[in-house]
Amino acid sequence: MTTRTRVKADEPTSADEPLHVKYRPTTFDHFIGQDSTVKSIEEALKKPTRPHAFLLTGPSGCGKTTIARIIAQQLQASDLVEVDAASNSGVEAMREIVSASRYQGFGKTPNKAIIIDECHALSKNAWQAMLKPIEEPPPHVFFFLCTTEAGKVPETIRTRCHSYDLKAYRYDDLMDLLERVDKAEKLNTDPALIKVVARSADGSPRKALVMLSMIQSCRDVDEAARLLEAPIEDVEVIELCRKLLKGNLGWVELTGTLKKMPEMPAESIRIVIANYFAGCAMNARNEKEAARMLDILACFSKPFPATDKYAPLLLAFGDLIL
Numbered sequence: 354m355t356t357r358t359r360v361k362a363d364e365p366t367s368a369d370e371p372l373h374v375k376y377r378p379t380t381f382d383h384f385i386g387q388d389s390t391v392k393s394i395e396e397a398l399k400k401p402t403r404p405h406a407f408l409l410t411g412p413s414g415c416g417k418t419t420i421a422r423i424i425a426q427q428l429q430a431s432d433l434v435e436v437d438a439a440s441n442s443g444v445e446a447m448r449e450i451v452s453a454s455r456y457q458g459f460g461k462t463p464n465k466a467i468i469i470d471e472c473h474a475l476s477k478n479a480w481q482a483m484l485k486p487i488e489e490p491p492p493h494v495f496f497f498l499c500t501t502e503a504g505k506v507p508e509t510i511r512t513r514c515h516s517y518d519l520k521a522y523r524y525d526d527l528m529d530l531l532e533r534v535d536k537a538e539k540l541n542t543d544p545a546l547i548k549v550v551a552r553s554a555d556g557s558p559r560k561a562l563v564m565l566s567m568i569q570s571c572r573d574v575d576e577a578a579r580l581l582e583a584p585i586e587d588v589e590v591i592e593l594c595r596k597l598l599k600g601n602l603g604w605v606e607l608t609g610t611l612k613k614m615p616e617m618p619a620e621s622i623r624i625v626i627a628n629y630f631a632g633c634a635m636n637a638r639n640e641k642e643a644a645r646m647l648d649i650l651a652c653f654s655k656p657f658p659a660t661d662k663y664a665p666l667l668l669a670f671g672d673l674i675l
Contacts (some may be wrong), residue, residue, distance in 0.1 A: 372649050373562035376534050377419055384423070386526040386558070387416060389465060390517050394420070395514060398427055404515040405490040410503035413517030414557030420519070421497035421599045428495055431460025439471040444478035454494045460595045463493040473505035474500040480507050488513050521556025530558055531565055540569065546577050553581040571595075578634050589614060594629045597649065602674055611663065619657045619666040627653045 368519075378384040381391050394628055397404055407424065409417040418435075425433050436450060450467060457463035469475075487496055487510060498514060500506060506672055528551045535542045546568050554561035571577040587669070588611055596602035614622075630650040637643035652669040 372534055372538070373559045373564050376530075376537075376562060378416075379423065379426070381423055384416065384420070385530060387420075390420075390519055394424065394517060398424070402673055405494065405515040406487045406496045406498070408498045408500075408503075408506065408516040410500055410506075410513060410516070412521050412556060413501050414555075414559035415519045416558065417499040418470055420517075421466070421499060423629060424497070425468070425495065428464055428466065428606035429462045430464040430495065431458035431462050433468070434465070435468045435470065437471060438469050438474045438479075442474045442476050442479060442559060442575035444476060444482050446598040447475065447479040447482040451482060453529065454486060455491060457493050464495065465493055466495045466497065468499065469534035470499045471501075473500040473502040477604055480510060484509060484513075495519055507644040522554075522558055522561075523556070524551050526559060527551040527554055527556070527561050534562060534565065540565070542569070543574075545574050546571065549574055549577050549581065553578075575632075575636050579629065590617075590625045591629060591638070594626055597670075597673060598630075598633065598645075602670075604671075604674060607670055607674070608667075611666075613618040618659065619661070619663050620659065623653050623657050623664060623669075650669070 357592065362503055366573070367425075379414055381395060384391055409420055411417055422433065434450075434453070441447075450469075454465060454467060458465040483496075486494070490496060496514075498506065498510070503511075503518070526564070528547065531547045531550055534540075535547060542565065547565070550561055550564045550568060554564060567580060568577040571580060580595075593602060593610055594609065598604070611622075625652060630646050634643055634646035634650060657665040
């Protein structure tokens with residue numbers, strides 16, 4: 354079973370960490386955009402009889418797991434165990450969790466926090482295994498169930514949890530976050546690009562910060578918009594396009610990136626590249642720049658036969674960078 358155990362819920366971040374990790378809130382004072390939910394949770398934690406089972410629902414990237422970690426910190430949990438239910442959906446995985454929960458944490462307090470992310474993926478039998486522990490948990494155990502699909506959580510579980518529904522973030526909240534991080538990191542991002550990110554992030558602060566990193570080498574709003582509109586699986590291909598455009602794409606970097614995408618067919622990659630450079634050609638600033646775009650586009654203009662696998666893709670790149 355894949356789990357991650359943290360001794361402290363507020364471990365310091367590294368300067369090399371991605372922005373969405375580096376700027377993840379570690380206290381409710383730093384948490385923005387979910388004021389009513391945070392207030393309700395803080396009131397619940399002040400009560401003599403604190404909840405031992407929390408259900409946190411809402412869109413992807415809106416802070417469900419982060420809130421679970423902050424609550425665990427306030428409960429002084431010595432052990433924090435995180436389980437990805439998407440990878441551990443079976444009854445045996447949950448039985449292992451239940452068995453381990455009987456033992457107290459090792460630290461200043463015996464408290465143990467168990468976060469089950471993507472809990473909607475649990476099987477029917479796995480939910481059955483969790484029913485009794487959630488209804489009558491040991492006094493030192495606190496459960497946190499996080500999901501984007503609240504409707505898939507059994508009613509018998511929901512009624513035994515304190516439930517909190519997080520909302521997508523407002524545009525203004527995302528702008529405040531992006532401007533604060535941009536200033537702290539001394540990125541000096543064009544304000545117009547920050548607005549593009551805030552509009553494209555689907556109300557997710559995590560997605561917004563990932564996008565802020567992605568657009569740092571974009572020349573203008575049009576290029577940033579093309580990048581951010583692409584499906585997530587196309588982002589690495591678009592990064593290759595940008596480096597190819599600038600003339601700093603090396604062969605080792607190219608092949609290394611392609612090896613990370615073994616399930617993406619060469620023809621799918623070609624289509625992404627062709628669309629990218631067609632857009633660049635349409636927005637070329639002069640004839641010289643247009644000629645460069647068209648030279649690249651010509652190498653990816655004809656379909657790649659599936660039987661040839663990556664061979665035509667490598668030849669096309671080879672003609673341009675070797």
